[in-house]
Amino acid sequence: MFVGRAENGDFVVDSFEIADRFGLSLSEFRRYMQRGSITSCVEVGTANHEGTRRLSLRLGNRIWRAVLDDENRVRHEEMTFLRLGARSPEF
Numbered sequence: 001m002f003v004g005r006a007e008n009g010d011f012v013v014d015s016f017e018i019a020d021r022f023g024l025s026l027s028e029f030r031r032y033m034q035r036g037s038i039t040s041c042v043e044v045g046t047a048n049h050e051g052t053r054r055l056s057l058r059l060g061n062r063i064w065r066a067v068l069d070d071e072n073r074v075r076h077e078e079m080t081f082l083r084l085g086a087r088s089p090e091f
Contacts, residue, residue, distance in 0.1 A: 002072060011042060022062055051070040064079050
């Protein structure tokens with residue numbers, strides 16, 4: 001997968017591919033986008049990870065993460081499922 005960049009520097013990911021990663025149809029994914037239910041975050045690598053970025057997209061309890069190289073190619077990706085409502089262990 002290749003991640004593009006818009007003129008303003010934003011990362012651009014193919015909606016069809018991301019919808020597929022979340023197990024959604026393209027129309028379902030677009031509805032979530034229109035509602036503002038999908039959030040994103042970009043982290044810039046430092047030290048040993050210099051030149052990479054980690055892109056995260058979250059929908060409910062699902063988080064898709066991709067590590068991008070300096071040419072915006074996905075080098076690693078994963079889908080994580082959070083346990084909603086789970087309590088943190090007490091110390």
